[in-house]
Amino acid sequence: MxxxxxxxxxxxxxxxxxxxxxxxxxxxxxxxxxxxxxxxxxxxTFEVQYGEFIVDVEVTGELKAHRSENIKGSRLVSTNLKIAKLAPEGETVKEGDFLIQFDTSEIEDKIEEQKLDLAEKNLELEALLAKKEIDSIKLERELKIQQLSFEQQKMNFALAQFKPKSEQRKMQVKMEQAETNYNDKLDEIKSKKLEGRETINRKYNEVKKISNLINTTKKQIESSTIYAPIPGLVVYKEVYTGLGSYEKIRVGSTVYYHDILIELPDLSKMCVKAELSEIDIANVKLDQEVIVTIDRDESVYPGSVIYIAPIERLVYTTAADGTRKERSVYDMEIAIGNTENDGSLKPGMAATCRIITDKFQNTLYIPVQAVFEMGDETFVYVKDDGKYKKTPVVVGKNNKDYIIIEEGLESGQLVTIGDPYKKxxxxxxxxxxxxxxxxxxxxxxxxx
The missing domain is CATH 1.10.287 (Helix Hairpins)
Structure with a gap:
C-alpha cells in the first residue's frame, strides 16, 4: 500500500x-x-512623399452671409407698431416676398375721419368760390355805374366851359367827386378781391393739408406691409419687452419703428468670419486661395480672402486660475465659392479654413514628427532592412503636419515617426x- x-x-x-x-x-x-x-x-514609419507641397495657415470661424439686410419697422406708421402677420422663421424668401404685416385698424379709422374732414372743407371751398363769383359780378356792376357817372360828369364839365365861372366850378366839383367815387370803387374791388383770394387760399391750404394727410395715411397703410428687399433666410430678432427682458418677435408683439425685427442674410453668397493671430498676419494676403471645410459634415468648398482688418483687436480670456490674459487678433473674412444657393450652408455653422500662403512643386516632404534636432544637427531615422539609420537632412518650409526635405532623402524611403530607439x-x-x-x-x- x-x-x-x-x-x-x-x-x-x-x-x-x-x-x-x-x-x-x-x-x-x-x-x-x-x-x-x-x-x-x-x-x-512614413514613406517619403514627392509632389506638390502646400504651406498654409489654419483658422477657424463661423459662416455668415456676405450680404445681409436688417429689417426695421416702418417709421411712417407710428412709434409703436403691432405685428399682425409674419413670414415663418427659417423660410427662404425671394426679393419682393412678404415679410411683416403691421396692424392698421387705427390707421384705417383715422383715414375715414380725414376723408370726412376733406369733404367738409371742399364744400366750404366751393361755397367761397361761389360767393366770390357773385361778389365779383356785383362789384363789377357797381364799378360800371361809378364809371358811367364819372364819364357823365366829365361831359357836363366840358359843356360848362361856356357857362359862368360858378357853374363851371360846380360841374368841376361834381366831376371830381364822381372820379373819387370811381377810384374808391376800384380800390374797394381790389381790396375785396384780395381779401377773397386770401380766404380762398386759406381754404385751399386746408383742403391741401387734409389731402396730404390722407396721402400720408395711405402710405402708412402701404408701408405697414414690408417685403423682402433682397433674397435671403428669415431670421427673427429679439426686441426689448420692458423690465430688462428681450424676446423674439411674434404675431401680437408691440415694437418700435427703430427696432431690428428680422435679419435677412442672402445665402447665395456665404463667407467665413474668422480671427487671424498676430503671428500669421504677415503671411496672409487678400485674394489668397483658401480651402474651407464645414465642420458639421466635412464638406469642402473653395474660397478666397476678401477682408483683413487693418487694425488689431484685443481679445481677453480668463484662465482656470482666474488670471486674465489678452491676445491680439485681426478680424478677417473668407468668401466661399460654389455654394449653389441650395440652403445647405447657414449662418452660424463652424468652419475650418486652410489659407494657402505658398505652394511648392516637385518636392520631397515628410511629417514634422519624423524630424529631430540636436544642437546644430537636423536628422531623421531611415528604416533599412529592419534597422534604423540616423540620417542628416536639410529641411525647408513646413505646414502644420509636414515639412519639406531639401537634401538627405529620396522618394519612397521609410522614415520613423518619432525616435525608434525610445520606442x-x-x-x-x-x-x-x-x-x-x-x-x-x-x-x-x-x-x-
Whole structure:
C-alpha cells in the first residue's frame, strides 16, 4: 500500500515538472513573438512623399452671409407698431416676398375721419368760390355805374366851359367827386378781391393739408406691409419687452419703428468670419486661395480672402486660475465659392479654413514628427532592412503636419515617426513589466 502510494506521488511530481517546463517554454515563445511583433508594429514609419507641397495657415470661424439686410419697422406708421402677420422663421424668401404685416385698424379709422374732414372743407371751398363769383359780378356792376357817372360828369364839365365861372366850378366839383367815387370803387374791388383770394387760399391750404394727410395715411397703410428687399433666410430678432427682458418677435408683439425685427442674410453668397493671430498676419494676403471645410459634415468648398482688418483687436480670456490674459487678433473674412444657393450652408455653422500662403512643386516632404534636432544637427531615422539609420537632412518650409526635405532623402524611403530607439526601450520595459507580473502570478499559484 505504501509502495503504491509512494510511486503515485513520484509520478505526480514528474507530471508537475513537465507541466511547469512546458509553461515556461510557452511563456518564453510568447514573449519573444510579442517582442518581435511589437517592435515591428509600434515603430511607425512614413514613406517619403514627392509632389506638390502646400504651406498654409489654419483658422477657424463661423459662416455668415456676405450680404445681409436688417429689417426695421416702418417709421411712417407710428412709434409703436403691432405685428399682425409674419413670414415663418427659417423660410427662404425671394426679393419682393412678404415679410411683416403691421396692424392698421387705427390707421384705417383715422383715414375715414380725414376723408370726412376733406369733404367738409371742399364744400366750404366751393361755397367761397361761389360767393366770390357773385361778389365779383356785383362789384363789377357797381364799378360800371361809378364809371358811367364819372364819364357823365366829365361831359357836363366840358359843356360848362361856356357857362359862368360858378357853374363851371360846380360841374368841376361834381366831376371830381364822381372820379373819387370811381377810384374808391376800384380800390374797394381790389381790396375785396384780395381779401377773397386770401380766404380762398386759406381754404385751399386746408383742403391741401387734409389731402396730404390722407396721402400720408395711405402710405402708412402701404408701408405697414414690408417685403423682402433682397433674397435671403428669415431670421427673427429679439426686441426689448420692458423690465430688462428681450424676446423674439411674434404675431401680437408691440415694437418700435427703430427696432431690428428680422435679419435677412442672402445665402447665395456665404463667407467665413474668422480671427487671424498676430503671428500669421504677415503671411496672409487678400485674394489668397483658401480651402474651407464645414465642420458639421466635412464638406469642402473653395474660397478666397476678401477682408483683413487693418487694425488689431484685443481679445481677453480668463484662465482656470482666474488670471486674465489678452491676445491680439485681426478680424478677417473668407468668401466661399460654389455654394449653389441650395440652403445647405447657414449662418452660424463652424468652419475650418486652410489659407494657402505658398505652394511648392516637385518636392520631397515628410511629417514634422519624423524630424529631430540636436544642437546644430537636423536628422531623421531611415528604416533599412529592419534597422534604423540616423540620417542628416536639410529641411525647408513646413505646414502644420509636414515639412519639406531639401537634401538627405529620396522618394519612397521609410522614415520613423518619432525616435525608434525610445520606442524600443519602451517596448522592452513593457515586456519586462509583463514578464514580472506573470512571474508573480505564477509564484502565487505555486504557493497555493
Amino acid at each position: 505504501n509502495i503504491i502510494f509512494g510511486f503515485h506521488r513520484g509520478s505526480r511530481a514528474k507530471f508537475y515538472i513537465y507541466i511547469f517546463g512546458f509553461a515556461i517554454l510557452t511563456l518564453i515563445l510568447t514573449v519573444y513573438i510579442g517582442c518581435k511583433s511589437t517592435t515591428n508594429d509600434e515603430v511607425e 524600443l526601450q519602451e517596448i522592452q520595459r513593457n515586456i519586462k513589466e509583463k514578464t514580472k507580473i506573470q512571474d508573480e502570478k505564477r509564484e502565487t499559484k505555486m504557493y497555493r
